[in-house]
Amino acid sequence: MTKAIKVRGLTKAYGDLRAVDGVSFDVVEGEVLAILGPNGAGKTTTVEILEGHRTRDGGDVSVLGTDPGRGGRRFRDRIGIVLQAAGVDRELSTREALELYGAAYSNPRSIDELIELVELTDKADDRIVSLSGGQRRRVDLALGLIGNPELIFLDEPTTGFDPRARRRSWDVISNLTSLGRTIVLTTHYLEEAEYLADRVAVMARGRVVADGTPAQLRRSVQSDTKIAFDLPRLDEPLVELLEPLTGQGKGRGRRVEILTPAPTADLAHVTNWAVRRGIELDGLTVESADLEDVYLSLVGADDDSEESGPGHG
Amino acid sequence: MTPRNRGPVMADGLGAGRMSLVVRHIRAQNRIFWRVPIGAFFALFLPVMMLVLFVALFGSDAYTTEYGEVSRAQFYTPALAVFAVASATFTNLAINLSIRRDEGILRRVRGTPLPPWIYLAGVVGSAVYMALLGTVAVVTLGVVAYGVNIELAKLPAMLLALVFGATTFATWGVALAALTRTAAAAPAVANAVILPLAFVSNVFVSFEGDPPTWLLLVGDTFPLRHFVISFGEAMSPFSEAPALLPERLGVLVAWTVVGVLVASRKFRWEPAVGASSARSRRNGQPG
Numbered sequence: 038m039t040k041a042i043k044v045r046g047l048t049k050a051y052g053d054l055r056a057v058d059g060v061s062f063d064v065v066e067g068e069v070l071a072i073l074g075p076n077g078a079g080k081t082t083t084v085e086i087l088e089g090h091r092t093r094d095g096g097d098v099s100v101l102g103t104d105p106g107r108g109g110r111r112f113r114d115r116i117g118i119v120l121q122a123a124g125v126d127r128e129l130s131t132r133e134a135l136e137l138y139g140a141a142y143s144n145p146r147s148i149d150e151l152i153e154l155v156e157l158t159d160k161a162d163d164r165i166v167s168l169s170g171g172q173r174r175r176v177d178l179a180l181g182l183i184g185n186p187e188l189i190f191l192d193e194p195t196t197g198f199d200p201r202a203r204r205r206s207w208d209v210i211s212n213l214t215s216l217g218r219t220i221v222l223t224t225h226y227l228e229e230a231e232y233l234a235d236r237v238a239v240m241a242r243g244r245v246v247a248d249g250t251p252a253q254l255r256r257s258v259q260s261d262t263k264i265a266f267d268l269p270r271l272d273e274p275l276v277e278l279l280e281p282l283t284g285q286g287k288g289r290g291r292r293v294e295i296l297t298p299a300p301t302a303d304l305a306h307v308t309n310w311a312v313r314r315g316i317e318l319d320g321l322t323v324e325s326a327d328l329e330d331v332y333l334s335l336v337g338a339d340d341d342s343e344e345s346g347p348g349h350g
Numbered sequence: 351m352t353p354r355n356r357g358p359v360m361a362d363g364l365g366a367g368r369m370s371l372v373v374r375h376i377r378a379q380n381r382i383f384w385r386v387p388i389g390a391f392f393a394l395f396l397p398v399m400m401l402v403l404f405v406a407l408f409g410s411d412a413y414t415t416e417y418g419e420v421s422r423a424q425f426y427t428p429a430l431a432v433f434a435v436a437s438a439t440f441t442n443l444a445i446n447l448s449i450r451r452d453e454g455i456l457r458r459v460r461g462t463p464l465p466p467w468i469y470l471a472g473v474v475g476s477a478v479y480m481a482l483l484g485t486v487a488v489v490t491l492g493v494v495a496y497g498v499n500i501e502l503a504k505l506p507a508m509l510l511a512l513v514f515g516a517t518t519f520a521t522w523g524v525a526l527a528a529l530t531r532t533a534a535a536a537p538a539v540a541n542a543v544i545l546p547l548a549f550v551s552n553v554f555v556s557f558e559g560d561p562p563t564w565l566l567l568v569g570d571t572f573p574l575r576h577f578v579i580s581f582g583e584a585m586s587p588f589s590e591a592p593a594l595l596p597e598r599l600g601v602l603v604a605w606t607v608v609g610v611l612v613a614s615r616k617f618r619w620e621p622a623v624g625a626s627s628a629r630s631r632r633n634g635q636p637g
Contacts, residue, residue: 123461
């Protein structure tokens with residue numbers, strides 16, 4: 038299978054912050070790859086480097102056989118970009134904007150078909166400024182597709198949407214996949230990655246921490262069991278508790294969660310430890326882990342919405 | 351309208367030809383201009399209204415000016431025509447380009463095969479077009495309503511002054527957008543520059559009698575006064591054709607050169623960090 042994208046050892050730092058820290062992955066033609074991770078994981082920076090919007094510090098990148106850092110006009114003719122925050126001349130109508138931007142491409146799509154694809158037929162001649170946020174995001178999508186691109190980048194296509202608007206956008210995006218285009222999308226919604234992607238690369242702290250099909254990720258999870266409980270005091274010696282476990286455990290305040298492929302042994306260790314110390318484990322539960330738990334264990338649950346660097350993640 | 355398959359194939363074999371893209375973008379920017387009333391107000395309506403007001407307020411009696419004893423209308427017509435040019439180019443470009451940068455429009459352009467300079471040429475070209483419209487409106491009103499002097503033999507001097515002046519102020523509009531960090535600051539900075547300058551540049555008042563040297567010095571340092579006097583001289587009833595003022599046009603050229611240097615070194619296509627993306631993101635929320 039031909040590779041649309043090949044990334045090896047990609048690095049990018051903003052001052053002391055290593056936003057992208059040795060990332061490698063491939064995307065084959067016709068594949069939908071979701072780069073999943075929390076804000077600040079390095080997703081947007083990675084994608085912006087692939088688009089040619091940002092320079093890299095190190096590593097090898099090939100996109101459609103070209104180095105995006107020196108891609109030029111011919112390279113941009115073959116890709117479609119839907120940025121997280123890119124404006125459009127809002128006093129134009131959707132149709133006017135598509136005509137204007139489409140003129141620069143060698144093989145633009147039919148504007149009427151495109152307007153239909155993003156479900157803006159009724160609004161095509163209204164000024165963009167009068168459209169709702171969700172509708173504008175679909176104008177963005179249409180503008181990203183106007184050049185009939187072989188490869189499409191979608192940077193957090195549904196961030197800030199309500200669940201209904203998100204569903205609608207997912208329908209539009211999955212329509213694209215049926216056209217055989219290669220798509221790279223970033224998201225911090227696990228559900229979105231699962232719904233849209235053939236493959237998911239999970240990023241955290243500038244690295245790819247897992248890479249596989251949603252089913253593979255799910256399988257790796259389903260064998261795991263989650264043991265959770267509350268400690269009576271904050272200052273219990275966690276290392277002594279967690280170190281000998283087969284699974285992975287971590288504490289957040291008094292709450293301790295352990296993901297383990299060997300629940301019987303680990304539970305025995307935990308309860309023995311508690312009995313030895315004469316403490317009660319409040320809210321002790323043992324249940325099978327879901328994808329969310331594995332995702333959180335991969336990216337580190339303490340890594341919540343912090344913005345970092347100029348790349349918004 | 352839009353070519354479905356490969357349009358006229360250019361040297362680089364991509365899309366429509368460069369000139370046709372420039373024209374397309376000038377047209378689109380003109381359309382946007384008419385749809386945002388505020389720009390049209392300052393560039394076109396305000397100078398015309400000021401001409402009517404000033405003549406009504408001060409009457410048509412003789413006025414001592416750089417060009418000799420002329421009517422108020424004869425003084426204000428070229429001055430306000432030039433002011434229309436400065437508003438349409440300098441002020442509007444500084445504001446519009448920083449808004450387009452803040453909103454991420456310039457950033458979007460950089461991700462498409464459209465050469466960024468063509469987008470810029472569309473915005474600048476449209477501003478110059480509006481400057482010409484403003485000039486025509488003010489001069490026509492002056493000639494038709496107030497009998498202001500205009501001579502065929504000096505028309506080339508008027509056009510030359512206009513071309514040099516519009517180029518200088520368009521260049522500095524782009525340069526100012528390059529020097530301002532955010533769109534919020536642009537209108538304030540542009541007006542803080544152009545309004546005081548207008549007072550020392552023969553736009554609103556002429557330096558009668560003996561003005562303080564420092565006022566003259568300030569006026570002669572910046573390009574506006576040279577632009578106003580070049581254009582006014584070409585309309586003056588006392589000047590001899592061709593009524594060209596090469597030294598003053600030379601000052602405009604010098605300012606243009608500096609403006610081009612500043613603009614080409616400092617112009618950014620990416621929004622400033624923090625200032626803008628918050629706003630663009632808000633725009634991305636569902637209504």
